[in-house]
Amino acid sequence: MEARPAAEPATQRALRRRNLGLVLRHVAEHGPRSRATIAFETGLNKSTISSLVGELIDLGLLLERGALRRGTVGRPGLVVDVSRDGVVALGLEINVDYLAVQATDLTGGSRHRWLEAADNRGTRATDVIERLARLARSALAAVRSQGLRPIGATVALPGLVEVERGALLVAPNLGWSDVPVVDLLRERLDAGTLPVDADNEANLGALAELWEGAGVGLTDFMYVSGEIGVGAGIVIGGELFRGYRGFGGEFGHVTVESRGRRCGCGSRGCLETRAGLEALLQAAGLDQETATTTGSGRPVAELVKRARGGDRGALKALSEAGVWLGIALGSAVNLLSPQAVVLGGYFAPIAEWLRPAVDRELEARVMGARWGVPGVLASTLGPEAAVRGAAALSLHRVLGDPGLVAELSVG
Ligand SMILES: [Zn+2]
Numbered sequence: 001m002e003a004r005p006a007a008e009p010a011t012q013r014a015l016r017r018r019n020l021g022l023v024l025r026h027v028a029e030h031g032p033r034s035r036a037t038i039a040f041e042t043g044l045n046k047s048t049i050s051s052l053v054g055e056l057i058d059l060g061l062l063l064e065r066g067a068l069r070r071g072t073v074g075r076p077g078l079v080v081d082v083s084r085d086g087v088v089a090l091g092l093e094i095n096v097d098y099l100a101v102q103a104t105d106l107t108g109g110s111r112h113r114w115l116e117a118a119d120n121r122g123t124r125a126t127d128v129i130e131r132l133a134r135l136a137r138s139a140l141a142a143v144r145s146q147g148l149r150p151i152g153a154t155v156a157l158p159g160l161v162e163v164e165r166g167a168l169l170v171a172p173n174l175g176w177s178d179v180p181v182v183d184l185l186r187e188r189l190d191a192g193t194l195p196v197d198a199d200n201e202a203n204l205g206a207l208a209e210l211w212e213g214a215g216v217g218l219t220d221f222m223y224v225s226g227e228i229g230v231g232a233g234i235v236i237g238g239e240l241f242r243g244y245r246g247f248g249g250e251f252g253h254v255t256v257e258s259r260g261r262r263c264g265c266g267s268r269g270c271l272e273t274r275a276g277l278e279a280l281l282q283a284a285g286l287d288q289e290t291a292t293t294t295g296s297g298r299p300v301a302e303l304v305k306r307a308r309g310g311d312r313g314a315l316k317a318l319s320e321a322g323v324w325l326g327i328a329l330g331s332a333v334n335l336l337s338p339q340a341v342v343l344g345g346y347f348a349p350i351a352e353w354l355r356p357a358v359d360r361e362l363e364a365r366v367m368g369a370r371w372g373v374p375g376v377l378a379s380t381l382g383p384e385a386a387v388r389g390a391a392a393l394s395l396h397r398v399l400g401d402p403g404l405v406a407e408l409s410v411g
Pocket of ligand 1: 266268
């Protein structure tokens with residue numbers, strides 16, 4: 001057979017890089033175990049595993065510790081585990097009524113978090129990004145002081161995002177269009193080679209639910225993010241569905257009334273004009289609240305308090321929002337047939353009052369209803385889903401390709 005000396009090293013490097021990911025994900029998914037157990041379970045030989053584990057330890061992704069369970073194969077007393085104190089990723093979020101930052105380590109532990117209520121509507125994009133950059137710099141300083149190494153940051157945005165360019169194309173509720181968020185943020189972060197990405201907030205919320213929230217164990221579900229805007233992240237076959245241009249999931253702009261109220265997107269009769277947070281607060285008589293107070297969560301807490309107390313205005317507003325949401329979800333369920341619908345954002349704390357009306361509409365509108373309608377679940381992550389998903393996205397990239405960590409020059 002003809003030798004191919006030039007191609008061989010590149011192929012070997014690619015193979016090694018792939019195997020680094022295989023070993024890291026194996027330990028992350030199955031828990032601490034000995035090198036011999038990893039070799040047995042992955043089918044790679046012991047010396048290869050030792051070398052791969054050594055490199056992953058050097059990269060700060062795995063660590064070695066004692067306490068081997070009885071009956072496990074291998075060197076007694078030594079297991080490798082995912083390192084809690086090696087790398088960390090930042091999730092950042094710009095929403096209409098708040099800014100948020102979240103730092104998560106490779107074990108999923110939260111190492112820093114901050115939420116700042118702010119009325120970002122009509123505010124210049126560069127001013128808001130400047131404030132977000134300040135929160136991000138504080139977060140980077142906080143995690144570095146814990147000895148952690150940042151490996152990426154992802155920004156969650158409330159509108160159409162061109163992921164490749166990291167640009168927010170349009171966000172009707174912010175009044176912004178064509179903002180190169182990632183470029184503007186990088187300029188202000190002194191980010192070095194730190195990867196900075198952007199994505200739609202509902203997409204990131206759906207990923208957070210899939211990886212660590214109400215969607216764990218589900219393969220097909222729809223995450224509905226209730227904020228001042230309403231969005232959705234659609235998971236099909238365990239993967240996020242984005243659509244051809246990446247603009248899928250704009251659930252808030254599904255038409256529920258052909259000649260309904262004007263919407264910020266330019267259309268009319270959109271779901272958001274009936275079930276968005278402001279429409280809901282208005283219907284409940286809480287419309288004197290400004291975006292700054294909605295970002296603090298106070299009006300939703302007040303709505304929950306009134307609903308618990310049996311306030312008829314609050315209960316009626318919640319039930320009506322549930323009807324509008326159920327009408328739109330009926331169409332979505334007929335199209336997609338998901339296992340479940342996860343209500344997130346501000347919908348999570350009010351889910352128990354939305355659910356009866358949503359269930360009634362689904363029973364009435366879904367063609368396959370007599371074989372069951374999807375369960376309507378409340379998000380377990382609430383308003384933090386998007387920012388947690390943003391941090392987790394960067395970590396999942398490293399789990400997929402640990403070699404990325406070696407390429408970062410700034411630690
Ligand atoms: Zn609209």
